[in-house]
Structures are given as C-alpha cells and as structure tokens.
Amino acid sequence: MKFLLESLEDLDKQLKRHGGRLHMFKGDPCSVFRRLWEDIEINKICFEQDCEPIWRERDQEVMSMCQELGIECIERVSHTLWDPKLVIKTNGGIPPLTYQMFLHTTSVIGTPPKPCPGPDFSHIKFGSLSSSLAQELRVLDSVPTPENFGLVKEVGDKLVVWVGGETRALQHLESRLQAEKEAFAQRILLSNQTQPNLVGSPTSQSAALRFGCLSIRRFYWTIVDTFNEVFEDLPMPSQSVTGQLVWREYFYTMSVDNPYYAEMERNPICLKIDWLSRTDPTYQKKFESWKNGMTGYPFIDAVMRQLLAEGWVNHVARNAVACFLTRGDLWISWEDGLNHFLKYLLDADWSVCAGNWMYVSSSAFEQLLDCSYCICPVNFGRRLDPYGEYVKRYVPEVRNLPLEYIFEPWSAPIDVQEASKCVIGKDYPERIVDHNDVSAQNSAKMEAVRRRLVNKIPHCCPSNTEELYQFMWLPPEQHDHLLGDDMN
Numbered sequence: 001m002k003f004l005l006e007s008l009e010d011l012d013k014q015l016k017r018h019g020g021r022l023h024m025f026k027g028d029p030c031s032v033f034r035r036l037w038e039d040i041e042i043n044k045i046c047f048e049q050d051c052e053p054i055w056r057e058r059d060q061e062v063m064s065m066c067q068e069l070g071i072e073c074i075e076r077v078s079h080t081l082w083d084p085k086l087v088i089k090t091n092g093g094i095p096p097l098t099y100q101m102f103l104h105t106t107s108v109i110g111t112p113p114k115p116c117p118g119p120d121f122s123h124i125k126f127g128s129l130s131s132s133l134a135q136e137l138r139v140l141d142s143v144p145t146p147e148n149f150g151l152v153k154e155v156g157d158k159l160v161v162w163v164g165g166e167t168r169a170l171q172h173l174e175s176r177l178q179a180e181k182e183a184f185a186q187r188i189l190l191s192n193q194t195q196p197n198l199v200g201s202p203t204s205q206s207a208a209l210r211f212g213c214l215s216i217r218r219f220y221w222t223i224v225d226t227f228n229e230v231f232e233d234l235p236m237p238s239q240s241v242t243g244q245l246v247w248r249e250y251f252y253t254m255s256v257d258n259p260y261y262a263e264m265e266r267n268p269i270c271l272k273i274d275w276l277s278r279t280d281p282t283y284q285k286k287f288e289s290w291k292n293g294m295t296g297y298p299f300i301d302a303v304m305r306q307l308l309a310e311g312w313v314n315h316v317a318r319n320a321v322a323c324f325l326t327r328g329d330l331w332i333s334w335e336d337g338l339n340h341f342l343k344y345l346l347d348a349d350w351s352v353c354a355g356n357w358m359y360v361s362s363s364a365f366e367q368l369l370d371c372s373y374c375i376c377p378v379n380f381g382r383r384l385d386p387y388g389e390y391v392k393r394y395v396p397e398v399r400n401l402p403l404e405y406i407f408e409p410w411s412a413p414i415d416v417q418e419a420s421k422c423v424i425g426k427d428y429p430e431r432i433v434d435h436n437d438v439s440a441q442n443s444a445k446m447e448a449v450r451r452r453l454v455n456k457i458p459h460c461c462p463s464n465t466e467e468l469y470q471f472m473w474l475p476p477e478q479h480d481h482l483l484g485d486d487m488n
C-alpha cells in the first residue's frame, strides 16, 4: 500500500509541475464518474485494460455507463506487451498450452508496439472541482498514508527500502540498462540469473511493472535496443530478460478467461494433487514454521524472513521456498503459499504469482512432475550464498557457526553449537522435516500423480526440459548439483 501511495504521490507531483494535480476519489467508480459528468461535463474517459478477470465486471460497468451518457470511452492495452485476448484469438480461441506455443502465436501477431513518447502538457487545460463537489465526493486533499486505511506495520524498520513511483522506476531503469549493457559486452544474456546476487542492492523492476510505474513496452524495447547496440544485427534470443517478460505475458494470457486460475479444484489447467489436509494434525505447525521462517533450514528461513521484512525476494529464492512448501518437503498446497505471497510480496500479482506457484509445485505448466528434481534446501543455499552472508543477515541465530555448518546447523557437534550460541532445539529450531526422507516420499507420491493423471487430462507443460531449467534460473552446469535430492 505504501508503494502504491508513493506512486500516486509521484504522479501528483509530476502533474503539479504542469499546473494540474491528481484527484483521488474514494467510492464506486460509476457513481463518481456520473456525478462528475453531471457537474463538469466529462466527455472522455480513458483507462488501461486490466486483464485480471475479477476487474472485468467493474470496467464493463464503466463502459456501459459511458455508452448510456454519451461519454467517449477508450480502453487501451498497455499493462501487457500483447493483448491477451488477441493472443487467444490468434491461437484459435484457446490459450496456448505451452510457452513455445505462446512464442509462436505472438510471432504471428508481430513484435509488441513501441512505447509512446511522454505526454505533451503544453496545450492541456486542467479542470478543477468546486469545493462543494469535492466535499460531496470525498476528494482527498493529499495522498493518504497506509494508516489512513487502517493498515499498520507488522515489522520494524526495513533493511531494504523500496520506493514507489515512476521517477524512481526510471532511475532504476537507467542503472539496470547500464548493467545489462556491460553483461551483453561480456556475452552474458541473463546476468541476474547467471550470478544471482542475494545480498546486493536489488535491481528488480517487478513491483514498478506491477503498479504501472514503468511501462512494460519501454522496459522491453530499451532492453532490445541495448542488445542491438552491442550485438548489432543478431536477433534477441528468448533466453534473455525479454524472455522473462514474456513469461509474465504468458501467465496473464493463461488467466485472462479463467476466474479459477488461482485455485486447484475448479481450475481446468491445474492438476488435482492430494496435498496435506488442512485438518491434518501436523499441518498447522508445518505451515506456520514455513511462514515465519522457523523450519530449521537456515536458507529457507532466511528467504521467508526477508519476505516478511522487506516484501521482495529473488526469483531463485522464491523457487526454493515454493518447492520446499509443496512437492519438495512439506507437501502443503500451493494455494496456501500463494495467499501468503500475495499478502507480503511487493510485486504480488494474481496471474504471475499463481502461474509461478503452479509451475514450481508441478501443478501446471510442468510436464516432468518428478520430485527427484526438487530443490535441496542445503546445497541450493550453499551454492547461491557461498559465504553465508545472506543467511546470516536474516537468521542471526546461526551467525557464529563455522561456515561449513551454516546451511545445516543440526550437523554441527554439540560443543560447536554451544560455542556458537546456536544450540538446536534451544536457540534455533529443529528441522521441521528431514529433507532426504520426505523428498523421497514425495517423489513417490508425484510419480503416482503422474501415472494417474498426466495422460488423461489436457495438461499445460513446459515445451522441453531446457525450458524448465531456464525458468528455474539454473545454468546447465548446475543442474545435477542443485536439483539432486542427495544432501551429502
């Protein structure tokens, strides 16, 4: 909420520089627009297409109202690179079931439109509201704070502070482009995947894209232009940042006509898996330990605590904790993980988040359904955080342990635990499960699901195995080491 309000404040400041301001109303859109139309003769309403199915009804009502009142209504696609409805139409009326099919369909449509230039305000005359109408419509005098909405902070001061707004997003874009350019010059296409940096200052634009602070077209095209500057005539390969943006598109397209996309039972593309029942006596303890970063696996706990504290975590870290909650270790439904992510992620996005959860939990988009490929919470952490800096930052309990035990503190001899003030069961929790045991059991369960379901229902799956590795941000040399279920 803070990020969103900062974004509105930034917009307000920009408009004020041109002699206008941002008017913020609280209420039902149709009632507000109708009153404005009665009083100040609105003759045109423009808005961006919101492709989440739950907003369709709201936007439809505004369009019908415009038709009734003779107001021109313009809805444009700019939150996505392509219009999801057009992609579906081009694919013969159904969403493309694989990412490769999606790429093929969009190649038929053509490259995404270029970004429009910034607006020219020189001939714009800003309107104003009478004080009585402003009072009646409860126009907010200044940008409200989260507290005005009854929201209070759950945690103290954050280590990393994200600031909302276009101004900040454009500054970030500049430094991101510089970093990409340097990486391209070294022939590295996905610098943040090849060397994920968990402790450096974050470079992500996902929240800015989510809230519309940064135009997706501008992001896409500046990356393509930077690539072309370095590689001249070579076409941009799909394994690049623009490829990541296309995943975002793919998930939007898969969800645009599917109101049940974020759940298992009624969702036609989601495999039905018998996850641990919420009434199981072990459920609560397992789920709470995951949410609060108290699983006893320091890497998993670091990620979950960073999420609570800062609202953003790296993609590789999201993969690790999502796999741990679902098919890897705890066998808890991805829907529960999704709801937690939607509450705490700064870039929380219904379509993108649910799509990723289904992918990582092997519930959709995933052909392999093979739990022998689940993420090892020890080896994976060690590889991504070789000096334990990330884990120590968020899990101070293990800070004094020698590096060799930081990712598996239970294996430290008791005298080492005592000397490091990290006695397992006292200063830091016991492992909630033994990864070796449960991942083998879960693998067998997944195998059974595969036999039961996979050939019987139409199933969204990866186009090929390589695509799976790319999605998980795993360079080829790391496949066996990081995904194997042996922890020794």
Ligand SMILES: Cc1cc2nc3c(=O)[nH]c(=O)nc-3n(C[C@H](O)[C@H](O)[C@H](O)COP(=O)(O)OP(=O)(O)OC[C@H]3O[C@@H](n4cnc5c(N)ncnc54)[C@H](O)[C@@H]3O)c2cc1C
Pocket (backbone or CB within 6 Å): 192, 203, 204, 205, 206, 207, 209, 210, 241, 244, 245, 246, 247, 248, 249, 251, 313, 314, 315, 316, 318, 319, 322, 341, 345, 347, 348, 349, 350, 352, 353, 354, 356, 357, 360
């Ligand atoms: C379980 C899980 C939940 C996730 N939930 C969200 C979410 O709610 N919102 C969200 O924006 N991303 C989500 N992601 C995707 C991804 O983790 C973030 O987009 C990514 O961490 C953003 O980092 P970046 O901007 O540095 O990525 P970059 O590599 O810089 O990618 C550029 C942009 O591409 C898009 N993108 C990158 N990876 C993905 C992906 N796997 N799927 C869809 N779009 C992608 C994002 O908009 C991102 O900002 C989730 C991933 C997982 C595994």
